[in-house]
Amino acid sequence: FPFDSDRKQMSTIHQTAEGNQIIFVKGAPDQVIDYCKYYQKNGTKEELGESIKSKVLSQNKELAQEALRVLAIAFRFVDKENLDEIKEIKDAEKELIFLGLMAMIDPPRKEAIESVKTCLRAGIHPIMITGDYSLTAKAIASELGIYHSGDRIITGEELEKMPQSELEEVVENTTIFARVSPRHKRRIISALQKNKQVVAMTGDGVNDAPALKESDIGIAMGIAGTDVTKEASDMILTDDNFASIVAAVEEGRKIYQNIKKFIHYLISCNLGEIIAIAGAIFIGLPSPLIPIQILWVNLVTDGLPALALGLDPTEEDIMRRPPRDPNKGIFSGKMGFNIFSQGIFIGFLTLGAFYLGLTFYSLDIARTMAFATLSFSQLSQSLNSRSEKYSIFKIGLFTNLYLMMAIFISGFLQYIVISMASLQVFFKTVPLTLNQWWIIIILSLSPIIYVELLKLMKLTYKK
Known part of the structure; x- marks a missing residue:
């Protein structure tokens, strides 16, 4: 079951030597933990109570604040007698056993930090729109110079509840949109354009194509971007480097x-x-x-x-x-x-x-x-x-x-x-x-x- 921006997780099913199946799930910790009923401790399965869940989420926050991207890993066994029960995602991703967290670092390129400074000097307002956890996004954006004290951070959950008129009022003071789905991007673009801003949007996935089409300048990733995204864009970055966008502006x-x-x-x-x-x-x-x-x-x-x-x-x-x-x-x-x-x-x-x-x-x-x-x-x-x-x-x-x-x-x-x-x-x-x-x-x-x-x-x- 592939990753999608709504579930924020993915699952794979593997067959064991005994003919049983094991389901592995990885994804956003705050999402995966909700599907877990147990956790593994010293090789044994134990009930996942609220105290353990709080510890996991607290650890996730600490890692995220260090600009680390965090994945939660979980699994469960399925006996060969019950294999026919797994027909949909909801059948696979339930009563999982939590294994742990995995933190990865993807440090910003040095030229990206300098490019953001150049953007700000040139009157260009960079906004981070990401599926990452808000604390991770904030830490990375702070390192890049996108986020400054007093800027607003809006999550996808908040965006779902927010009327478009309110978004239009707050969008210019917002530098981070975290845990958002591709469908949210069109709302953000529309709000910025309503404020008479010229909007350039980057994207690489098929779901980003409508947002690229909606923006004034759609920018597709040349390496990671799909053919659909490239077709919908006005410009293709051959090196997938933010610094190239700034160089193009210059x-x-x-x-x-x-x-x-x-x-x-x-x-x-x-x-x-x-x-x-x-x-x-x-x-x-x-x-x-x-x-x-x-x-x-x-x-x-x-x-x-x-x-x-x-x-x-x-x-x-x-x-x-x-x-x-x-x-x-x-x-x-x-x-x-x-x-x-x-x-x-x-x-x-x-x-x-x-x-x-x-x-x-x-x-x-x-x-x-x-x-x-x-x-x-x-x-x-x-x-x-x-x-x-x-x-x-x-x-x-x-x-x-x-x-x-x-x-x-x-x-x-x-x-x-x-x-x-x-x-x-x-x-x-x-x-x-x-x-x-x-x-x-x-x-x-x-x-x-x-x-x-x-x-x-x-x-x-x-x-």
């Missing part, structure tokens, strides 16, 4: 941040192009850029740094930030302000270079200066896009070598387009003097100074 946050950097960079740069062209038309000037130059900027100057931003390393405090609100868009917080203000700034710089060229030189020189200023200021903007909060000098210029290579290649290609005679005809550019290049360099570095000042005044991010 990687997910990194990917999301890099997508934001990518979008921030491209939209702010494209907005700068629009502001420059629209601004010139609005004040009655010729267009500062011709179509081939705009195409070049979008394909080369924008493209390589944008791809490199997608490979930006993880920001050092990414797992010390609270989870983002799933109902808020990607432009929430200060991102919309950053894109708009920085895009306008790049546009005005380009327009300024064009105006200076028109005022002191010629239309061809003005367009070349605007073209160069727009391209190089966008390369500066790629450095600004690496963080809304931290200075590029604190992050380090060379912590993303892909970006530095992209800036160098794009900058070199831009210089070639302006300086090489055969390309000047194609892109309608002209050679520039040293003084004109100095104007371009100063204007192109201005976005870094502007954004660094905004970061210093804490205007680019929410505190």
Whole structure:
């Protein structure tokens, strides 16, 4: 008779040499002891009274408090004349002889303890849902750092009697659900979701599949998990290690941040192009850029740094930030302000270079200066896009070598387009003097100074 989460025990039947049968039962001590009528002492069978039962349960508590998983072992003989009587579980698991307790230790992995700390710093609330005895669960959870003084522990028995409305009130202050059945997991998930929590649930058994389906992120065990569980899950842990879940959260946050950097960079740069062209038309000037130059900027100057931003390393405090609100868009917080203000700034710089060229030189020189200023200021903007909060000098210029290579290649290609005679005809550019290049360099570095000042005044991010 296999183990199930309701009985919390299992039985096996074996034949003896005499043709009789012996039934062995193992399971949760507080469950097995209720099926025992006798206990074995020095090889003899004696009546199991309340005093002995209390001693057994007291010993179970002591072992459980030491984070040991405890099993009770019991048996009984069945004469060959009575074999036909055993047809159901209840026929086998009765009038048992209690043999003793067996305590096992399954120490938490070192990386699991550190991962729980990381979760708590990241605003993730780990909850232990287990079939273990409550004291065992409490001891293990305390060692892991999941349980803290004042947290609530709810058992499956209490959960059965508890209305869903009450569970919804207490679930956020509960860190351990002990002696629970798989069917309880769906109630716990529902209560957390009612409190607007995003719930990730792990599971390995067939009975866990409905709970994994109900959760926002169902996580199946790759080694111990059944095929049904894996089918119902959103993610499979190939190593059955809790630390891998935390690593996946960190990687997910990194990917999301890099997508934001990518979008921030491209939209702010494209907005700068629009502001420059629209601004010139609005004040009655010729267009500062011709179509081939705009195409070049979008394909080369924008493209390589944008791809490199997608490979930006993880920001050092990414797992010390609270989870983002799933109902808020990607432009929430200060991102919309950053894109708009920085895009306008790049546009005005380009327009300024064009105006200076028109005022002191010629239309061809003005367009070349605007073209160069727009391209190089966008390369500066790629450095600004690496963080809304931290200075590029604190992050380090060379912590993303892909970006530095992209800036160098794009900058070199831009210089070639302006300086090489055969390309000047194609892109309608002209050679520039040293003084004109100095104007371009100063204007192109201005976005870094502007954004660094905004970061210093804490205007680019929410505190």
